[in-house]
Amino acid sequence: MRLFDTHAHFTDKSDVDGLLGRAAEAGIVRVLAVGGSRELNRNALRTPCRVALGWDRDQTDVGDGDFAELRHLVTDNARRVAAIGEIGLDFHYSPESAAAQKELFASELALADSLSLPVVIHTREADEATLEVIDSVPWSHESQLRGVIHSYTGGPGFAGKLLDRGFMISFSGIVTFRSADLVRESARFVPDDRILVETDTPFLAPVPLRGHQCEPAYVVHTAKCIAAERKTDIETFADLTFANSEHLLGTMD
Numbered sequence: 001m002r003l004f005d006t007h008a009h010f011t012d013k014s015d016v017d018g019l020l021g022r023a024a025e026a027g028i029v030r031v032l033a034v035g036g037s038r039e040l041n042r043n044a045l046r047t048p049c050r051v052a053l054g055w056d057r058d059q060t061d062v063g064d065g066d067f068a069e070l071r072h073l074v075t076d077n078a079r080r081v082a083a084i085g086e087i088g089l090d091f092h093y094s095p096e097s098a099a100a101q102k103e104l105f106a107s108e109l110a111l112a113d114s115l116s117l118p119v120v121i122h123t124r125e126a127d128e129a130t131l132e133v134i135d136s137v138p139w140s141h142e143s144q145l146r147g148v149i150h151s152y153t154g155g156p157g158f159a160g161k162l163l164d165r166g167f168m169i170s171f172s173g174i175v176t177f178r179s180a181d182l183v184r185e186s187a188r189f190v191p192d193d194r195i196l197v198e199t200d201t202p203f204l205a206p207v208p209l210r211g212h213q214c215e216p217a218y219v220v221h222t223a224k225c226i227a228a229e230r231k232t233d234i235e236t237f238a239d240l241t242f243a244n245s246e247h248l249l250g251t252m253d
């Protein structure tokens with residue numbers, strides 16, 4: 001079995017070799033190291049993984065210089081950069097900065113378009129605004145709007161609108177939580193060629209490891225839960241999500 005954890009963050013304190021070693025033993029042979037702040041971008045690049053680099057919704061104070069820095073970071077590491085991310089909107093934790101978040105999100109979608117890279121999007125309690133910003137960006141080629149909505153927590157209705165716009169949907173350990181019936185409904189709804197799995201390490205450890213600090217090895221529990229929901233076996237589900245991940249994020253070489 002081969003699994004791809006499409007979303008993990010590394011901190012200054014992360015034991016990268018230990019985390020990736022335990023992941024490999026559990027069959028997780030690829031991990032996307034995801035940035036979002038200066039620290040997270042730097043730590044993603046410290047790993048041997050392919051990376052997503054960006055400014056997340058908490059970085060609304062970034063200016064032109066920071067954008068130039070991000071563009072340089074991407075072009076200097078072009079072989080390793082698989083996506084711009086994470087980017088997006090969070091009106092649950094930071095409703096007061098909604099307007100600034102939307103402006104930053106739009107700028108980064110335009111950056112991804114100019115670099116022909118996919119995007120890794122976070123969206124929480126911001127369904128309408130997320131679609132509004134996505135639809136407002138004048139894509140240079142329609143086919144360049146590519147990306148994933150990570151750690152999906154919505155229902156099939158919003159998922160359908162994202163699928164219509166060409167996105168993949170990624171599920172984290174939240175799908176295993178007892179209260180997450182709506183998320184499981186979405187995990188049954190997303191078609192075979194659009195579904196991904198992730199941990200969002202170091203957050204959101206799945207059942208039965210809830211409460212532990214999450215790590216990429218744990219994505220196997222999330223994949224097993226979704227495979228059961230979809231009435232398929234873990235090997236088949238692992239294979240299809242691995243292929244989808246490589247389709248979106250590229251192969252290693």
Ligand SMILES: [Zn+2]
Pocket residue numbers: 007009034086200
């Ligand atoms: Zn994240």
